[in-house]
Amino acid sequence: MTTGVVYDQRMADHKCLWDLKYNEKPERFINVLKRCEELKLLQRCLPLKPREATEEELLKLHTPDMISILKDTDSISDEEALEKLSSKYDFLYIHPSTYQLSLLAAGSTVELVSNILDGKIRNGMAIIRPPGHHAMKSEYCGYCFYNNVAIATQHALDNRGLKRILIVDWDIHHGQATQQMFYDDPRVLYFSIHGFQNGAFWPHLRESDYHNIGRGAGLGYNINVPMNEVKMGNSDYMAIFHQLLLPIAYEFNPELIIVSAGYDAALGCPEGEMEITPACYSHFTNSLMGLANGRLAVVLEGGYCLKSLSEGAALTLRTLLGDPCPPLLSNLDTPTKSAQNTVLSVMYVLRRYWKCLQHLEVFSVQEINDATKIRENQFWPQIEFLGSDEKPESYPTRDICPVQDPKIAAELDAQLDVLIAGTCLDVQQYRIGFIANSTESIESLSEIVQRCHMLPADRTETGTGGKTSGILLNLIDSLVDGTCRSGIAIGDNSCNIVIDSLKYAIDDRSLQNVMFIDMRTHPDREIQKFFQEDVRILYASLFAFLDSCGSESVGAKKFTVNVGLQQSCGDGDVLSALFRILLPVAYQFGPQLIVVAADRSPSGGVSSECFGQVIHLLTSLSGGRLAVIFKHNKDPSSSLSGLKICVKALLGDPISMSTPKGTNQQLNVVSMCAIRNVIREQNAFWNALQFEVQVPDINVLIPPYMNDEKVLRYNPELLQH
Ligand SMILES: [Zn+2]
Incomplete structure (x- = not known):
């Protein structure tokens, strides 16, 4: 299944007639399309036909006045009248084409979501303007007339009977209108990360702060993550994803995700003054693609630095199409103190509503x-x-956009050029290389193998434990050479072959660093021992060694991270360890390759789907260069559920979480303690691990x-x- 895209060339018509300095200008739309063209993305998408929203669709969320007032401006070119009307609303201009284009933006968003729900496309992007998330029930606001994302959400609720929709709003401005529309509706989880500056940032509302968590049945389903400082970057945003958005999203288990995708928190934007790099939007996108059966609709909102807007939006679309997540050019670091305080505040107010936060x-x-x-x-x-509770009678209509100092603008532009030129956009010929050291393994797996690229298994090498099969070395070659993006090996994953292949990747293939994750319920301590002095190999294991327990198995060493989960733990515990430890540490380490040793089928309380999700989430790192090793088993009747789901995850197929076994259960107390201990031991080395504190x-x-x-x-x- 493919990716859809919807846009209409007429959307370049909408502009301010009396002040050309508005940041919300036609070039925003034109440049996004141009960059998508340059990267040859549009031709790979299914083009959807843009259409106007119907009155019925609009009236579900907007008052009749919201239609008639704008309709009266349709094709009216009386500039003075348009400016006068615009001054009644906060941060807004109206153009003779605005009415038509607002209908088109809203209708096209509904069209995108409909096509996803019909199964005609898996995911897609609406490249549209005017934007929508500030358009309230009976008030236009902030360049927005009709709330595109909210209207499409309401359509999915009313006409398709969806019961769980996640709206992620990563625009720098709070989508106060979307919040208002679903504030008491538990079917819609609204999650917004936005600039706030304690109310000094537009739209200056109390309701944008973290303690506004919904009302009535909707309590806990409105999540605001307000940023109180400027210059927040990838480390702050990824911490919010790992500590809040992803754990909560996996627990909510949405049937559809709609993103209010503004790019005004991107580096260079004069409105946001934040520092997210364009490639980081690929990471945001990829981390959401494992949810909701892959049903993800990305809808353009703001973004006012043309270069970072067009690059960020194009990389988002590229990720939706399944291309690998480009590695971030700098490893993540400590989130700022201000971002830490925000995350902890949000955890504090939500901990009663979400089991995944009950580790606090x-x-x-x-x-x-x-x-x-x-x-x-x-x-x-x-x-x-620090904002004001007063509402003015009228609003200024000229010279209201922040203007960047030309010197700063030039510096930011140069920084963006370096980032764009340095970002790796390679796509490998094959998505998965497959290798097995015995034909019987392959025969029983023909259904899986057909979807992979077969690698030759004819190599023997002399390694640590004497003569050993070189199949893993072939796999590593194909990943390092760029023939395959990821790989699966079935063979003897006893410790020697793992040790030899990790050494080979570092010593012979000159990779700078590799992360090894032992996800088996019985991890191998010999591998850990072998590499414990080697700073190029980060060793991690998920489950406790059977011969030890508690903090003894943790090992307070920087490059040894043993989480020590119990065999009896559930999906929620595994995801908790992933989001709170493994992903933050991995993003700080920045491995060039990840090698995972896994059981052919997960045991204990962990589901295959959860294992598939872990693999999917790891593909965000190292450009998707991920090798998974399974143990050969002569018994043809043995379960292969882990192996099968791993192939799906690496191919980018949706992984159903229809029975979220474990994710919705209480966290396992012993595992929770183990995770807490690891964070306390390891945060001396990995300062992304900052969130293990006590709250009132x-x-x-x-x-x-x-x-x-x-x-x-x-x-x-x-x-x-
Ligand atoms: Zn915005």
Whole structure:
């Protein structure tokens, strides 16, 4: 199944007639399409026919006035009248084409989602303007007229009967309108990461802060991740993905994901002043593609630096098409203190609603009683609002966009050129190389093997343990040479062959660093011992060694990360270890190759689907260069569920999570302790692991702890937290 794209050339018509300095300008649309053309992406997509939204679709979420007011401007070229009308709304201009194009933007978004739900395309992108996420029920706002994403969401709820839709809004501005529309609806999980600066950032609303988590049945289903400083970058955003978005998304198990994809948090954008690199949008996208059976609709919102907007959007589309995630040019580092505080605040207000956050330890407020007396490993959430609660009568319509200092703009532009030129966009000839050291393995696997590229298994080498099969070396060659993106080997994965192949990758093929993950329920300690002094190999294991337990198996060494999960743990525990330890550490290590040793079928409480998801999530790293080793088994009746799902994950097939076994269960207490211990041991080495602190055991966002009476006036539901 393919990727769809929808756009309409007329969308370049919409512009401001009285002030050409508006950042929301036709070149935004034109340049995104141009970059997608240059990368030959559009020709690989199924083009969808743009269409106008119907009145019925609009009226589900907007008042009749919202249609008639704009309709009256249709084809009217009285500039003065258009400017006067525009001044009634916050940050907005109206053009004679605006009405038609707003209908087209909303209708095309519905069309994209319909095609995904019909199964005609797996995923897709709407390259549209005007954007939508600020368009409220009865008020245009922030360049937006009709709420494209919300209208498509409502369509999926009403006409397709969907019960779980995740909206991810990574535009730098809070999609306050989308939040309002689904605030008490538990069927829609709205997750927004946005600039806030404690209310000093547009749209200056209290409702954009983290403690606005929904109402009534929707409590816990509205998630705001407000950023209170500028210059937040990949490390901050990926921490938000790993610590919040992905764990919650996997627990929610959506049937559809719609992204309000603004690129105004990208490096160079004068509005956002953030520093996400264009390639990081591939990582955002890929990490969501394992969910919802791959049903992902990306819908363009803002983004006002033409270069980072067009590059970020094009790389998003490229990832939807299944090309490998380009490695980030700098490894991730510590998230800023401000981002850490935001993540902890969000965890604190949501921990009652999401099992995946129940790993948080609490401290007794009664004993401390005062935010000033907390200890180093304790966190006390605050609410601060610097915005105004007043609404002006009219809004300025000219010279309202921030203008970059030309010197800074030139520096940012040069930085972007370096990033774009340095980003690897190679695509290998084969997606999976397959190799096995015995024909009987292959015969029983013909259904799987057909979808892979067969590699010759005719090599023998003399290695650590004497003469050994060289099949893994052939596989590593194909990955390093770029013939295959990823690989599967079936053979003897006893420790010698793993050791030899890791050594080969480093010593003979000159890779700088390799990550080895032993995902078997009985990991091999010899491999760990062999590499424990080698800084080029990061050794990780998921399950506890049988001969030891607790912190003894952790091993407080930088390049040895033993998570020590229990054999009886469930999917939720495995994903927790992945999001809270393995992915942050891997992103900081930045391996050029990942080698995984896995069981042919996962045992204990872990499902094959969960194993497939782990493999999928690891493909974001090392440009997708991932080798998975399974043990040969002579018994043809033995289960191959792990192997089969691994092929699917590496091919980019959707992995059904229809029975989210474990992800929805309480976390295993022993495993939770093990994860906590590892984070405490390892955060001396890997400073991405910053989130193991204690939070208050009771609600401290209400009196007597929080005495700003305005907070409660605006958020009466805080009392229910
Ligand atoms: Zn925006």
